Amino acid sequence: MVDGKQYTSNPVKLLQHLDKLAQIKESATRKNFVSPVMMHIAPTGVCNLECTYCCYANRDQGQILSLDKVKHAISQFGYLGVRGLEWTGGGDPSMWKGLGEAVEHASNLGIKQGWITNGLKSPYFTDWKQLEWTRLSFHAFNYLKDGEERLQKTVDKFRKDAPNTDVSGVYIWTHGSEQRLNQVVNFADRNKIPTRLTPDLTLGKESIDKMMPLVGEKLKRLDSQYVFLSDFNVKTDRAHDHCYMHMVKPFVFHDENVYVCPSAALSPDNHLNVNDKFKVCSIDDILETYMKGAGGMRNHDCTFCKYAPQNELVDDIVKDIKHKEFA
Numbered sequence: 001m002v003d004g005k006q007y008t009s010n011p012v013k014l015l016q017h018l019d020k021l022a023q024i025k026e027s028a029t030r031k032n033f034v035s036p037v038m039m040h041i042a043p044t045g046v047c048n049l050e051c052t053y054c055c056y057a058n059r060d061q062g063q064i065l066s067l068d069k070v071k072h073a074i075s076q077f078g079y080l081g082v083r084g085l086e087w088t089g090g091g092d093p094s095m096w097k098g099l100g101e102a103v104e105h106a107s108n109l110g111i112k113q114g115w116i117t118n119g120l121k122s123p124y125f126t127d128w129k130q131l132e133w134t135r136l137s138f139h140a141f142n143y144l145k146d147g148e149e150r151l152q153k154t155v156d157k158f159r160k161d162a163p164n165t166d167v168s169g170v171y172i173w174t175h176g177s178e179q180r181l182n183q184v185v186n187f188a189d190r191n192k193i194p195t196r197l198t199p200d201l202t203l204g205k206e207s208i209d210k211m212m213p214l215v216g217e218k219l220k221r222l223d224s225q226y227v228f229l230s231d232f233n234v235k236t237d238r239a240h241d242h243c244y245m246h247m248v249k250p251f252v253f254h255d256e257n258v259y260v261c262p263s264a265a266l267s268p269d270n271h272l273n274v275n276d277k278f279k280v281c282s283i284d285d286i287l288e289t290y291m292k293g294a295g296g297m298r299n300h301d302c303t304f305c306k307y308a309p310q311n312e313l314v315d316d317i318v319k320d321i322k323h324k325e326f327a
Contacts, residue, residue, distance in 0.1 A: 002194040004228040007135075007168045009306075011313045014248065021317050024247050027293035028318040034247045034293050038084030039077045040262040041252040043070055044096040047089065048120055051139050053172050053200040055265040056090025058273040063254040067098035069283050071105050073252045076286040078109040087115035088262055090273075091254065094118075099125040116170075119154040120144075128162035138171040138187075138195070141180045148187060155191055169195035171227075173215045181218060188226045195227045198234065204268045205236040205304055235308045243300040244314040245307050246280045247293075256283050260298060263306035270302065 005012045014021070017037045027034040045061040047054075074085065085106050087093040094117045106113055107130050114133035120140060128134060136154065140147030158167055171184045181197075188195040197219055199211035216229045245261035251274075252258050259278045264270050270278075278300065281289040289295070297318070305311065 002226055002228060004194075004196065004230060004232065007194050008196060008230055008233045009249070009310070010233045011309050014310050014313060020248070021314065024244060024314060025318045027247065028296050029320075031293040031296050033080075033291050035081035035290070036077065036246075036250055037082070037248050038086065039073070039082050039250055039252060040086045040088050041065075041070060041073065041093075042089050042091060042254055042262070043087070043093055043098065043102070044089075044091040045254050046095040047092045047118075048095060049092075049118055049139055049143055051143070051172075053174055053202055054090060055202050055263070055272055056274075058271055059090040060255070061091070064096065065098075065252075065254045065256065067101060069256055070098060070102045070252075073258075073283045073286060074102065074106050074109065074111065076283075077250075077290075078106070078111055079287060080290050083111055085111050085113045086262075087113065089116065090265075092117055094122040094125060097124045100127060103127070103130050119151055126161070128158055128165055131162065131165050133166040133168065134158055134162075136167065136169045136193070138169050138184055141171070141183055141187075142174075142177070148183060151187070152191075155193070167191075167193055169193045171195060171197050172201075173197060173199050173211070178218065182222065185219075185222045185224045185227050189224055193226055196230045197227050198230045201234065201266045201304065201306070202268060202272065208234060208236050208304070233309070234306075236304060238302075238305055238308050239312050240315065241299045241301045242311055242315050243298045243305075244311055244318075246295075246298065248307075248310065248314070250280060250294075252283065257281070258283065258286060258289075260300065261307060264300070264302055266306055267302035267304040 020037050023034045043065045045059045045063040093115055112132045116135045118139050119136040140151050199215050212231050250258050251262040258280045259274050264278050
């Protein structure tokens with residue numbers, strides 16, 4: 001069985017960056033320089049699927065970042081010391097014309113990269129060996145009769161053209177997905193693709209709490225060696241409304257702004273899109289904003305926070321306590 005913590009955002013990974021956490025602790029009180037661990041960029045609202053469970057379903061699907069803006073964002077975060085970049089959506093990054101040049105720009109700055117794509121086509125970018133990893137969203141199983149065949153061709157091509165690039169997968173389980181879940185597990189196990197399984201997180205706490213054990217039980221019966229339930233990374237109860245994710249994994253969106261994280265849209269109260277309360281700064285103001293500590297801790301009352309465990313970890317780290325010499 002694969003170790004799921006290798007393929008998801010979680011506190012274990014965050015603890016690999018003690019230098020960054022020390023900066024966040026310092027910035028929490030003095031509001032000085034902080035360097036995020038990584039950045040996420042969603043360069044386009046364009047996608048070749050219309051998934052009903054897309055957490056950015058209400059985005060402006062016509063918005064597209066210019067190559068200059070993306071390169072500027074990469075350069076500013078790179079100057080701050082960011083060394084990881086995830087190309088993501090809403091929209092599918094494979095549908096953005098500037099991706100090849102932007103990936104090369106980031107590579108030249110020493111920034112390691114990965115991307116999330118549905119894998120159906122990549123008309124503007126095929127130099128996959130520049131990436132550390134590819135995560136395939138297995139939505140084609142739900143929407144295309146020949147989805148499995150097309151994904152198989154994509155996986156074969158990835159592994160031929162970029163044999164050192166890790167390939168993983170993600171599948172969102174929805175009501176009525178039992179038959180497809182069998183298909184996904186067979187596909188993942190046959191191709192040895194570590195695949196995260198999760199219920200539709202946009203439906204809110206009550207639905208998540210109900211569906212998570214149900215999905216886990218179905219997966220257990222299938223006895224997969226490569227598909228894992230990401231229940232360790234889904235926490236529906238929040239200890240507080242403290243948010244530090246803009247200092248860990250800021251999100252560059254295709255409206256030319258930087259937001260606190262790439263997953264606020266999962267919370268039902270955020271209406272399947274970004275909104276102004278999560279805005280950190282514009283792309284043009286990244287350097288100035290983060291040189292001043294990006295404003296320190298923020299307060300966001302999302303009813304579901306994908307990064308609740310990470311926020312609680314950071315909150316413990318920045319907390320001032322007496323008698324620090326004792327553990």
